[in-house]
Amino acid sequence: MLLLALDTATPAVTVALHDGAGVVAESHQVDARRHGELLLPAVDRVLREAGAKIDGVTGIVVGVGPGPYTGLRVGLATAAAFGAATGAPVHGLCTLDGIAYAAGQAGLDGPFTVATDARRKEVYWARYADPRTRVSEPAVDRPADIAERVAGAPVVGAGALLYREVFADVPDGDGMPKYVDAAALAALAAEKLAAGAEFLPERPLYLRRPDAQVPANYKVVTPK
Structure with a gap:
């Protein structure tokens, strides 16, 4: 087993490689505006660190959100492309x-x-x-x-x-997660695969419409 996990549903651009026993390489960068720029170099870096190649991956794990439209689609499109190129199944997990x-x-x-x-x-x-x-x-x-x-x-x-002032109990001890980490996503996926559990479809959980909308009253130009 060699799982490539990635997630771009939060400001974190996070990638990890899991061999079924544990995480063998990972990358975690926080930059909400550079998902598209950072993701593929992070995948390349993780594969090189592990001495692996993309065609050796047996499964792609991707966080399906919920998350903002622009960032979330970067990870999902990349996971779909890797799945199509390698034939490896794509496993969706809630971020x-x-x-x-x-x-x-x-x-x-x-x-x-x-x-x-x-x-x-x-x-x-x-x-x-x-x-x-x-x-x-x-x-x-x-x-x-x-x-x-x-x-x-x-x-x-x-x-x-x-929103700490709204929620009464917000633990912030060492290691308490702020954003999703692909290492945790990969470990969870490995457990689910071993148990024969089902995964989510690799479709985005947007939960609301994107910010960009077609204007409601745009001007229609007809030929004379």
Whole structure:
């Protein structure tokens, strides 16, 4: 087994290679404006560090969001291209699930909530019984609108840190994840593959329409 995992649904451009026993190479850069510029060099760097080639990869793992339109599509398009070029299956995972898994690695048992920054003063979020078990569908809401629903349990992720005054319990100990990490995503995927579990389709979880819209009342020019 050789899994190439990548995610661009958050400001992190993150890539990792997992051989079924553990992560053998990884890259993690945070830059919300350079997903397209940074992703392919990161993949190349990870493969070279591991002494591997793309045609030796047996599976592609990609975070499907939720996340902003522009960044998210970079990772999904790249994963689809690698899958088509190599014939390796593409396995979709919820980006929030990767953060939850990393929170478990940092010592958080559950229950808890994962929240990432959705911009527009909103968060993408989901609730978890434990680091491997999501108990609600990913959603996008204003922090104040979900504060009561997630009260009584920790909230982790960049969205929690950004709205610390709204969420009552925001742990920020060593190793607590802010963004998704492909190393955690790859490890979770390896566990799911070993258990014969299902993956998500490699389709984006946008949860809302993109910012760019066709003008509603644009001028129509007809030939004379």
